[in-house]
Amino acid sequence: MAQPNAVITQRLVHYAQAAAAADWGAKGALYDAASAELQLSKATVMRKIKEVSMTSTKTRKRRSDAGKTSLTRDEAVFISAMLMEHMRKNNKRLLSVEAAVEELRANSLIRAERTDGEGEIFKLSTSTITRALRTYLLHPDQLLAPAPAIHQASLHPNHVWSIDASRSILFYLPAQGRDTGLRTMDYREYYSNKPANVAKVLQESLWRYVVTDHTSGALFVWYVTGGETGGNLAEVLIQAMHPREGNPFHGVPRLAMLDPGGANTSPPFINLCKALRVHVQINKPKNPRAKGQVEKGQDMVERGLESAFKLLRLETLEQINAVAAKWSAWFNATQVHTRHGMTRFEAFMRILPEQLQLAPGIELCRELAVSAPQERTVNDFLEVEFMGQTWDVSHVPGVVVKQKLQIVRNAWRQDSAQAVGMGEDGREVFYVLERKERNEFGFYDDATVIGEGFKRHAETPAQRNMKEVEQLATGTSSVTDAEAARRAQDKGKGPIPFKGLVDPLKRVNDAVLPTYLPRQGTVVAVDNPVANGQVLDQVDTSIALQRIAKLIGRPITREENRFIKGRWPEAMPAEQVDALVAQFTRGADAAHVEAFGGLRAVGM
Structure with missing residues (x-):
């Protein structure tokens, strides 16, 4: 390494001090002189001057106009809207800031100018306009940033399940013919953007359903063919709820969370959930973070399970699902979840007996999936007819005679049904209905025996409201006084309704009627019976x-x-x-x- 030349270093220090004291714009001449004297390039001179100069620790004074811009906010909004309007669905911008500004200037929609101290007008540069957009928080990068997220929690295992379907892009299962084995999907043959391949992709593709328990993170995998349908979704839920050998993850969830879509709100799935009292929560569109757990589960299944399909000989859905069951049992039992620090099965095993609701059976669940809730009218005895039986609905909150109720089968008891109502939180509430039994003479077992007692139903909300209305109309404060006032009114002696506060002719008396000008008419010619010698009587x-x-x-x-x-x-x-x-x-x-x-x- 060459030793530094003291003379050159001394001259560099001289030029560094001169440059520090030089006026604005004079440093370039000093650097040129130093380059000529020392026989070094200008860039080398500037670098060596920086090496021999002392760096000041004093904070540079902030410019007085820092954070300010000559671009008005209205113009910034117009430029931002122009950029966003030319955005593709994948957030790729088709129009640059420079092009957008030029187009808006050409249409006299913005000026984007500044004026110097002497009154001369200059157009703002693209970089200045870009900085202004960011200052106003109107830059497309800022507008497209995700909304702040909220941490969500579930109460216990089987409280919340997330369900998602995804088409396997790697494999397919031939729908017919001798070749029924699982095959790798050829991109050229199954390229979905070719119209001729759309039907083939839907019919022969292998669809993967993943169910995750939000608390424990345990996941269930099930493969189907035929696309994302309500029947497939209902079957996946049925399989996930029922026990599997060597797999503790089962039971009926309290809430099922899914993306919006026709299959996710189809009758088979909704009917099954209503019968099992499972609340269905449909996430808002374009909100992937709401189901981030199951989306991550899809990724883990695709990379961890489907990567092994290529090395196995699988020919039927049963074989595929058997392998999926083995893999999911291994994954849930061995892989530690980063949130709670336990394996997924270890966390699920902390479920309490009252939190583990056992499914009523696969065949019954399939029947419930095709049993839609039926509308029934409440009769005078607060009863409804359903499945050829009579059911008591007197305990359903707010029920009144002639009201229509949604009645569905009860999956937990064969001798009862359920009324579907709406709770204060907007969620569906289920009320178990008891079947009314008759004796040998056809009387109901709970009927009151004549002469031995007296029973009546509790007042319905409509009856309570009727009493309130009567007291208001009669100007009284009790039911007894209201009845007495009505009896007096029937005899023509009672008080006027509403204590005379309502004048039924007030609109007539207060109305200002127009004055009509007389109209010219024609006299009707009428025969005089007396003058004609005729007697009318x-x-x-x-x-x-x-x-x-x-x-x-x-x-x-x-x-x-x-x-x-x-x-x-x-x-x-x-x-x-x-x-x-x-x-x-x-x-x-x-x-x-x-x-x-x-x-x-x-x-x-």
Whole structure:
């Protein structure tokens, strides 16, 4: 190593001191002079000056305009929106900041300029605009950052299960033909972006379901074909709940957490969960962290289990699932979970007896998967009819007559059913219903014997509300007073409803009606019956004969009767009756009777 030259070092120190004291822009000339004198390149001179110079420990003064920008926030929002609009689904930006700014400037939507002390206008550089976007927290990298996460905990093993399905991208199982063995999937043959391969991919692909227990981390693996369907999901849950030899991970969970999707909300799976009182929680879309545990389980199964498939001869789903059962039992029993520091089976074995709900049987669970809840109407006795039996629903909170309830089979007891309700937390609540039994005479066993007692149902919410409404309407404070007020109102003596506070005509009296201008009309021509010699009042002829006989004090003779009926067969004017009475009283015979022709009777 060459020894340092003292003379050169002295000259370097001289130039270093001169550069430190030089004005802005004068250092370049000093460096050029030193390079010419010492016969060194300018870069070497600057490096050696730095080596012989003393570095100041004094903190550099912060610029007065640090943290400020000439780009307004409104313009920054516009630029950010332009960049985000040209973003692909994989978060790849198709438009650079420079291109976005130029396009917005061309459309006169932003200026992105600054003014110096002399009033000259300069366009902001791309780097300045990028820094401004980050200052305003509007840069796409900041906008696309994940939302803050929240730690979640479960209470005990079998409290929460996460279920997820994934198509195996490595293997397939031929759906038909002699070749039924497990095969490695050829990328060129099963490339899913080719439309002709879509059906083949769905039918022959091997689908992997992974179930994880949130507390212990224990996982269950089950393979199916035919895609992600409700039937496959229900079968996976059934297999996971029932005991397996050498595997303690089983039982019915309290809550099942899944991603949104048609299969995850299909009737077979939902029906099974309702019957087993399993609450189904569907995660929000585009929220992969909600099921991070089962996603990691999928990765461990793919790398740990499926990597061995290629070295085995597997020809059926039964063989594949048998290998999966062996591998999962080994994995759960030997691999330590980093969260609780135990193996997964060791953590699961801490489950308490009341926390381990045993499934009712594989075949019954399959029946429950196709047994949908049925809507039933509550009758007057607070009962419902279901499966040909009568069930008591009087203990269901808030039940009223004529209400419709969702009734489903009870997987835990064959002699009971369940009513599905909604709790205060928005989750489904299940109420066990007891079947009502009849005696040999057809009476229910819990019926009240006449003359030996009196029973009635507890008041329903509707009945309590009715009493409250009655007290408000009658202006009373008790049920007895309300009934007394109603009885008085029935007799026309009670108080006016609502104590007269409600004026039913207030809207009518307070309404300001418009004033209507008179409209020109046309007079209707009506015939005057009096002017035309017509009498409107008519009396039946038979009745008129009886009235005349009574008034003249004798029976009507045959000739008078013949004359009157011949003249007025059906009816005669009422005034004609008085005229005939006057004539018959004076002794005129029927031949000389004058008919009434106007408003008065004509005398002899």
